[in-house]
Amino acid sequence: MNPRPVPDATVSRLPLYLRVLAELAGAGETTVSSDELAEAAGVTSAKVRKDLSALGSYGTRGIGYDVSQLIDEIRSTLGLTEHWSILIAGVGNLGQALARYKGFAERGFRVAALLDVDPTKVGTHVADLTVRHLDELPDIVRTEGVAIGVIATPAAAAQDVADRMVGAGIRSILNFAPASLAVPEAVTIRKVDLAIELQILSYYEQRDALRDLGGGSGAGAIGGS
C-alpha cells in the first residue's frame, strides 16, 4: 500500500538507468528491453528486471519497457519531480569546479549559493553566483529552500560546516572532504573521497600485477560501468 521500500542497492542504480533512458529517448527509442538497458548501463539484465519490478513498474512481456513511462516512474521514485536547491560550502578548487559543473542543472539541481569563510573569496563571483559568508547559511537555507548541502572544504573545517548545516535544518549532505563526519541519525550523508578511490584501485592494480606474475589467487575485474 505504501510506496513499497525500494532496496538501497536499487536506489543507487536507478539514476544510472535514468541516464541511459534519457539517451535512448533522445535517440528516438520508445521501448527498451531489460537486456538492452542492462548492456547500456553495464549491469546484468536480471538486476535490471529486479530493480524495475521493485518500483512496481510495468513492462510488457514480449516487448520490454516503455522508455518515457519508465523515465517518469524512476524520476517520481527518486523524488526528481521536485527541483531541489543545493548549496556548496567551500569554494576552493573542488568547490569551484562543482559550482561550474553543468550536470547538476541538467538533472534538476539548482546551485542556490556558494559559501566560504575566507574574506578574500567572499564577495567574488563564481559561475554567476556571489560567494557569501558561511555565517549566512541559516538565512540562505530558509530563503532559498535549500535541501541538500555539499561540503567541499578542507578536512579540518568539514565537521563544523556539517554541524552548521544540520543546525540550519539541512538533512541531506554530500561530503567531499576527506573526513568522517558525525551527524544525527535523521541526517543522510554520502561521501565521495577522491583519494580513497585511487587507493582502492591501487589494491586491485597490485593484486592483478601479482597474479600476472603467477601469484595465483585473484578473480576478475571489479567495475561494471
Added chain:
Amino acid sequence: MNPRPVPDATVSRLPLYLRVLAELAGAGETTVSSDELAEAAGVTSAKVRKDLSALGSYGTRGIGYDVSQLIDEIRSTLGLTEHWSILIAGVGNLGQALARYKGFAERGFRVAALLDVDPTKVGTHVADLTVRHLDELPDIVRTEGVAIGVIATPAAAAQDVADRMVGAGIRSILNFAPASLAVPEAVTIRKVDLAIELQILSYYEQRDALRDLGGGSGAGAIGGS
C-alpha cells in the same frame, strides 16, 4: 599461504582506516582499540575487527592495535608502498580541480600528465604541468610508468578515452564522466558520478519528508561517515 583474498567491502574501507590511523599517529597515539577506530571512522567495531583480521593483522588482546604497525600493514595490503603515477584526461573544470588537488600527492599518487584534445588547452600550464595532447597518451604511459588513468572528459568523449587508455596498457581507470564505459574484463574501473550522488540523496530526502508527514514505512539514516 597466498596473501589471502581480502573481501571487496573490506578493501573499500581500508583507506578510511588508514586516514584515521594517520591522524592518530600524528597526534602521538601509539595504540588504538577497535572501538576507537570504529568511532573515528564511522563504522562498527565488529566491522573493524573483521576487516583487520582479514589481512591477518596482529592486534593485542586487552590492548588493541599498534598504530604504526597497522599503518604499515594496510599500506602494504593496498599496494601503497609503491608510488603510483596517474594521468588525467580532460582538463575542464573537474580535470583542473583534480590536477590541483593536494590530497593525491599526500597519499602517494603522482599526477604525471594532463591530457586534452582542445588546441586552446594543449600547451597551457595547470598545477605545474603542461597540458599535452591526448595522442601522446601511449608515449606518456610508457615513459612515465602510468598505472592509473582518470577520465574527466565530457560524457561523449569518455569511451574513446577509455579505449585509448586500455590500448596504451592502463588497467585501472577512475571515471568521472557521466557515462557507462565498456572495458575488457582485465581492466578495473571505478566510477564517481557527482549528479548520481545527488539523485540518491534526493530519494532519501523525499522519503524522509514523506515519513515526517506520517507516511510511515521508512527506516533510519544511510550514511555513516
Added chain:
DNA sequence: CAATGTGAAGACCTTCACAGCC
C-alpha cells in the same frame, strides 16, 4: 515466441556474542 516478473538458491556482508588471550 520474446521478454517480463519472481520464487528459490547462492554469494556476500554484517552483526552478534563469546571463547581465548594478554
Added chain:
DNA sequence: GGCTGTGAAGGTCTTCACATTG
C-alpha cells in the same frame, strides 16, 4: 579486565531459471 579474533546467525543483494503473459 579489557579487547581481540571468530564461529554462527541473520540480512541483503545477486544470480538463476522458468512459469507466465501479451
